[in-house]
Amino acid sequence: MPQPLNRDQMAWRAAQDIADGMVVNLGIGIPVLASDHLPAGRDVFFQSENGVIGVGPAAAPDGIEPDLVDAGSRKVTLRPGGSIIDSAWSFAMIRGGHIDVTILGAFEVAANGDLANWDARVPDKGPLVGGAMDLAVGAKATWVIMEHTTRDGRPRLLEACTLPLTAVRCVQRVYTDLAVIDVTADGFIARELLAGMSLEALRARTGAAITPAPGCRPLVAPALGHGG
């Protein structure tokens, strides 16, 4: 079994698919790392659901503006051409289909595109839905970055989600540490498979039928992050 991608490598892989001129919302966790791994020269606006349009790099320690934060409470900067709108308008932007792609973390994705990413059913912990449902429904495309299996080895790609849903039939693509998978009318289609890994090994870690795309390519990522 080859080394699976680490968090930065997964984010890197997703970032390669962000096209020039896109408006992109990145979820907390692995997805937000994608902004560090955009191909050079790609001009993208990152939208944060608190209303920051054009989130720039994290603020340098000596350049922190306390009220310039993203939805994850990070102190950020504003890129040239950026602006700030209020929450009602920000979610109008999200729900109204003005975000080209949102990249979200997830617990589970089903073969019909159902997404579960907000409630892991931890006993007694309060719920936290945030903007996940709005993003999953509203963005033109919803991509997921997540590890292919849980820590104890159970698949996260399933016939049907077992955890509470975030939205129905919303996921178009999943980036895992093992594969890049399209979610289609025919279920999961593997577009890329971790270099050196067999289709059987992938199937053993996937909880639903998964088909290799014609011309399925090896998934390779540069050395990045603490796994690099």
Added chain:
Amino acid sequence: MPQPLNRDQMAWRAAQDIADGMVVNLGIGIPVLASDHLPAGRDVFFQSENGVIGVGPAAAPDGIEPDLVDAGSRKVTLRPGGSIIDSAWSFAMIRGGHIDVTILGAFEVAANGDLANWDARVPDKGPLVGGAMDLAVGAKATWVIMEHTTRDGRPRLLEACTLPLTAVRCVQRVYTDLAVIDVTADGFIARELLAGMSLEALRARTGAAITPAPGCRPLVAPALGHGG
């Protein structure tokens, strides 16, 4: 029969009831004249439905700013503390109950408060509803300024409107050239009656029951406008 109030005098009378600090929307025609007749020192914000909050006096000929207009296409000024919002927010302000009073022109008012002010059924003329329905429904109070009767002497205060409605049960007060009338659960109550005019003469010109308020006062206005 004493001289009825002229347009400026009707507007003057309504303006006396605008209280300090109110947010007020004035309809096209006679109502907009009320802004010229506020009692001295009264601090009021006039809202125009095109989003101008704090409409000031008409622009002087040498001070016209072409894009600073009110909903009636008049070139206006902005008072200190004024600001401008977009139409969606302007009507959110109107519909959401943030306008203390709107003063509208009308064709007919019914004893239950129904208002008809947008469609006089002129053959082949296109309809013009503008913001009248939004204002009549949304403002905290809707006052009407209109002549007591039509040009050919038919009453405009009626048991039920004959023209298409603007809104149901929305009018609280009517200022005519003959009287100041509250619209109550008990129908029309005359609070002021043109000085020198008899209640019988008013009733003859009113198309529904009208009762004098206890302490009904004479309606008197200063000499104003072309009738002054």
Added chain:
Amino acid sequence: MPIDKRVATAADALRDVRDEATVFITGFGGAGFANVLLRALCEHGPKDLTLVVNSATHPASLTHELIAAGLVRKVIASSGRGRGAELSPFELLLRDGRIELECVPQGTFAERIRAGGAGIPAFFTPVGFGTDLARGKETRTIAGRDCVLEEAITGDLALVRADIADRYGNLAFRHAQMNFGPAMATAASLTVAEVREAHEAPIPPERVQVPGVFVDRVVAVGG
């Protein structure tokens, strides 16, 4: 590739507008009419348009040229009345059944457009209840208020007048020029703005009134 939404001419900006398009047009009270774009659209000449415009007949808007040129099948507006006693070209077409009018209270008009851009397919509003304009519409009493169900309006093209744009498509308005601009910019698949000046340098964030996210093309027209 660096984002740059500036295009050279109004004709370029409208080159791909098709017949049967639904077109939003800004402007109200004499401010914010996208007249350079309207003239260019007239010359481009798409047919069977649906216009979503506050007034079908405002004399300062070139909307009436599109209508008089016979390019318009339907108008959604809060006003279709010409000034003066004589019938306007729009009213003549309306009388003869050669154009359709959906007359909408102005606030409902604005809110339906805002809803279209905001992904809200329908909403209840108390405005219009009990009037001819609510005829045939679903009604419901909510929290004691009699309401009408209104549907969102979305469209293919928005023609927006603003004062300044930048290369990113950010817009800033002058005074009451704003009116329907922000809502219409969000509700169309393609939003084109005509502006007095289109700058290379970004508009300062606190002056942006429509983020470039909602704007596809900008044309500097002066004026």
Added chain:
Amino acid sequence: MPIDKRVATAADALRDVRDEATVFITGFGGAGFANVLLRALCEHGPKDLTLVVNSATHPASLTHELIAAGLVRKVIASSGRGRGAELSPFELLLRDGRIELECVPQGTFAERIRAGGAGIPAFFTPVGFGTDLARGKETRTIAGRDCVLEEAITGDLALVRADIADRYGNLAFRHAQMNFGPAMATAASLTVAEVREAHEAPIPPERVQVPGVFVDRVVAVGG
């Protein structure tokens, strides 16, 4: 009498808040928390409050002080989860059934508040359809989208943090401090803003982000 909405202290601004009030609280992502007002409200001590706040547990918001003081009966929020594995005071109360939580998707939360201020009693939205948060709610398919009916939220009091106010109650925000401020200011019967500075001179029109029409009292608190 000249309008002047400035009051001397947060305590003055909140002197008439009553038990069982529904209270909007701004703030999100670490910006825009009305903490001076929250502290003053705590000291005023009204009981059985309903809070409408994006997060019941954000560590930078003093919302948790109101909750820990036992003044809150119900919270409407998009988050009620404390950080870390241990249960937060809010989560303990929730577990023990001593506080109620209505968990709402953040965009629906913002839109319901905006609707409250905008006189829209209810709206259909595709967000939440098919999820636990839509359980029991009316659904409908509109223009091919499965939707849920959501009702407006209105309230008695909004506590808003902004940067600058003027005597007319106009507000300007600093960066992402804006978040829920404009919507919440419109949805409450009484809107109180805490600001860094409250000026005698009007905020320039192009810098006003919430017109004073929506704001009743402002308190300068520095910071």
